[in-house]
Amino acid sequence: MSTLTEFSxxxxxxxxxxxxxxxxxxLARLPDFFTRLxxxxxxxxxxxxxxxxxxAIYFTTLQAGVSLHEIAVMLFLFITAPVSAHLMSKAALxxxxxxxxxxxx
Amino acid sequence: xxxxxxxPALSALIFLLWAxxxxxxxxxxLLLGALLALALPFVTRPFWSDAPxxxxxxxxxxxxxxxxIDIVLANLSVARRVIGPVKRLQPAFIExxxxxxxxxxxxxxxxxxxxxxxxxxxxxxxERWVLLIHALDAPDSDALIEKIKQRYEAxxxxxxxx
Numbered sequence: 001m002s003t004l005t006e007f008s009x010x011x012x013x014x015x016x017x018x019x020x021x022x023x024x025x026x027l028a029r030l031p032d033f034f035t036r037l038x039x040x041x042x043x044x045x046x047x048x049x050x051x052x053x054x055x056a057i058y059f060t061t062l063q064a065g066v067s068l069h070e071i072a073v074m075l076f077l078f079i080t081a082p083v084s085a086h087l088m089s090k091a092a093l094x095x096x097x098x099x100x101x102x103x104x105x
Numbered sequence: 106x107x108x109x110x111x112x113p114a115l116s117a118l119i120f121l122l123w124a125x126x127x128x129x130x131x132x133x134x135l136l137l138g139a140l141l142a143l144a145l146p147f148v149t150r151p152f153w154s155d156a157p158x159x160x161x162x163x164x165x166x167x168x169x170x171x172x173x174i175d176i177v178l179a180n181l182s183v184a185r186r187v188i189g190p191v192k193r194l195q196p197a198f199i200e201x202x203x204x205x206x207x208x209x210x211x212x213x214x215x216x217x218x219x220x221x222x223x224x225x226x227x228x229x230x231x232e233r234w235v236l237l238i239h240a241l242d243a244p245d246s247d248a249l250i251e252k253i254k255q256r257y258e259a260x261x262x263x264x265x266x267x
Contacts, residue, residue, distance in 0.1 A: 029187065029191050030191060035194065035196045045176050067128060069126065081220065086219060093227055
């Protein structure tokens with residue numbers, strides 16, 4: 001493995017970890033449920049994206065042939081993350097509108 | 106042929122995903138992948154809504170590239186906001202009136218909105234065709250509505266011709 005590959009893999013892992021951390025910081029710092037929902041979306045898109053890319057590069061250079069697991073991981077994550085965020089926010093909205101003054105739903 | 110493969114595109118996708126998951130192109134795994142690609146569309150058929158036809162597949166690539174770039178850029182801007190003073194954020198619920206009239210395409214749009222950080226889609230109202238989103242920091246909601254409509258909805262409408 002060349003130095004350049006090692007450096008780019010390390011950079012991607014650090015970047016991914018940094019965004020996962022930022023997502024968690026957001027989860028802890030933001031004031032209410034709906035703003036907190038934004039933290040995990042960030043961690044799953046760029047954070048996991050960068051880590052998965054690093055993994056793909058690492059195993060492609062380490063073994064013969066291309067490593068494609070990671071593409072499947074990314075694809076499933078990108079399909080499921082919006083759905084779970086959507087379901088949680090919808091549930092939160094229903095709880096909110098159950099209170100008398102915000103009867104929108 | 107239509108009886109054997111009710112959804113050719115779905116079968117192809119399952120086959121490719123299976124190859125990616127197993128990470129090996131031995132005859133055995135490929136055969137199992139082919140069997141799954143034949144069987145799964147049958148099992149899941151009742152759940153599939155009729156997706157509109159792809160009218161302009163080329164724009165789909167442009168849109169995918171644009172969304173990927175936007176995800177990276179939006180991540181950076183949201184990261185800055187999360188670290189900065191939280192009190193100064195202006196979170197808001199925003200209603201985006203939709204021009205498209207297709208449940209499948211509306212789902213695609215709401216997924217894109219959720220994946221780009223800073224906005225999460227909450228509800229697609231299919232009677233009024235309004236997409237309810239929550240934005241982390243939206244001092245100018247009209248600009249955000251305009252951005253979503255121009256950057257994502259307009260290309261989606263062209264791609265699916267709806």
